[in-house]
Amino acid sequence: MAAPAAPMDQAGPRRTSPLGFIAKGLQGLQRAILPMVAVAFGMRDESFGLLAALGLGLVIAAFAVGVRYLHWLRLTYTVGETDIRVESGLLSRAARSVPFERIQDVSLEQSLIPRLLGLVEVRFETGAGGKDELKLAYLTAAEGEELREVIRARKDGVELAARAETQASDEDAAEPAATRLYEMDTRRLVTFGLFEFSLAVVAVIGGALQQFGDFMPFNIWNVNEWQENFAGPFAWLMGMGPSVQAIGVVLALISLAVVGFGTGLVRTVLRDWGFTLDRTEKGFRRRRGLLTRTDVVMPAHRVQAVRINTGIIRKRFGWHGLSFVSLAQDSGASNHIVAPFAQMEELEPIVRSACFDTPPEDAGWQRGAVNYRLDKALLAAGVLVPASVITTVIAGPLLGILPIAGAAFIAMREAFLWRFERHCLTGRQLFIGSGWLAPELSIASRIKLQSVEISQNFIGRRRNYSTLQLGLAGGKMALRGIAPQRAYELRDAILASIAEKDFSELAG
Amino acid sequence: MNEDPDKCVAETSDEAAQTAARDGLTELHPNHVKILRIQAFMFAAPFVLGSLVLETARLMPTGVFILPVLLAALFLIIRVPLRRHHARGYAMSDDRLRVVRGLLFRSDTVVPFGRVQHIDVNQGPLERFYNLATLTLHTAGSHNASVHLPGILNQDALAMREIIRSHIKRETL
Incomplete structure (x- = not known):
């Protein structure tokens, strides 16, 4: 550390933690493992094959650490009065300045190796989003926490009076009094994991076998070879008859189910282990993760809209997920998941503490235009019915039924959507319920919308329906297939709300 | 396929919506049509040239290629820009x-000044020739x-920018 004792807000450039380049070097070594394996495999017949592999690994690691060291030497950051500046670069120099008021959020992220070394990566999220974001890798956990506190305080225009004392190495101590809004115990986590059933791993294994099939002792895609294999040791199985083979199929299905549930469970546990959501004076603080632990704080006033979603099956058990739409991004996704798996009555306090309301009992829900759903069903039928005729002619009536069934399914879906998709405008908020089997409820604050557009295509103009597109910072929101009169009504009401407050007042 | 906005429409509610849509809109500058026509011309020219080449190759009786292409091009250059121009408009309130x-695909967008982050006034070469701006x-x-x-006059665009800027309390960026 350049100046370990100096407080963060003192002027002058600072370096990131010296342990950082070791962590990055080690991560480089992770990447070196694959070439090492390749060399070891390619030279497996030579006596010095393993030695060559180790040597290569060492060279790569040394090179990685060396380059990281030079980078570390040349990277400095300065916390100024109005902005944070980062200067970096070996041959070409880059200087970036981000004004505090443009910073939406500061998040700390720890992956495995930095976590072992007690380091954090500090990310500064701005409206720009994506790859243009500023990040500092790596700072010690205490420094990262301090930097976050300093920037928050600067942003809020709060003087940094007694902050220095409260900052401690313990990651929990830095944050003042917090109320726990939501947490997942192991039991809940496991239940959640079971609902996250996923067969993605089967596809991954299949793909890997395709890729690395050459490493296998036999070609798994070759049926003849399989039969030869079975002909030897497994000949007894072939001779057992159809009943045993049926049992085999059942066992295969069971193992597939086990793999599916297992994958969902493992993924969920890795991602959401120790999930906690706290309401602090600065906003919502979410911590989760087993190997990669993330710690994100979202200021409450940055929450633009909230979404409550569910799944086809979990809906039957009353499980819902809650996420916030905010200007800042959450590892690629635009929604911040704040409670992935909870009952409605648990979600309500969280929604309320973000200054949103759940729909009132006597909400004046409105449906969309019948014509819109009718046209969608007719359009689908217009394509699928001729398709059915063609299929019947070519492949016989049995396959010809399939497109008709598809058209019937779509018609049913549209009827259902007309019946259950609805929206409602209250004095402060706009509620949009969408979806069929797994419905989603979006709640937007009227004054936090950015623009309102009414669009109509040529069919909609004749058949009298339109789409209301709402400009929402950090997310999308649209109300499709509503009558134009209703769209104009909604727009006038929403625009009147927007005009009440300037954008800068929203942020403050 | 699509009717003129001022044409009579069967459904009364639709008519009401249409009049609401046209209510108090300012038309764009007439020179905007010329720009749209030049753009349409540049789009159509390669097709006309291509059909001329096919025509000289004498694969089919005279006029099979050039006539439909020429008609389509004329429609695209003369009629479509005018209708597009009339479909556009803006209204600026306080x-x-x-x-x-x-x-x-009709769209009707409202941007409140209080939500504007920053403002651009752009002029392409054609727009500069006609003293227009976007x-x-x-x-x-x-x-x-x-x-x-x-398709608004450059000085109008600059004036509008100043008005909108004065509404933004804290200039962003």
């Missing part, structure tokens, strides 16, 4: 800008992140 556009308002929303208003 706290919002409304931009209407589109023939087949005003672009940027918002923080993911949808309608930038709303374009083409």
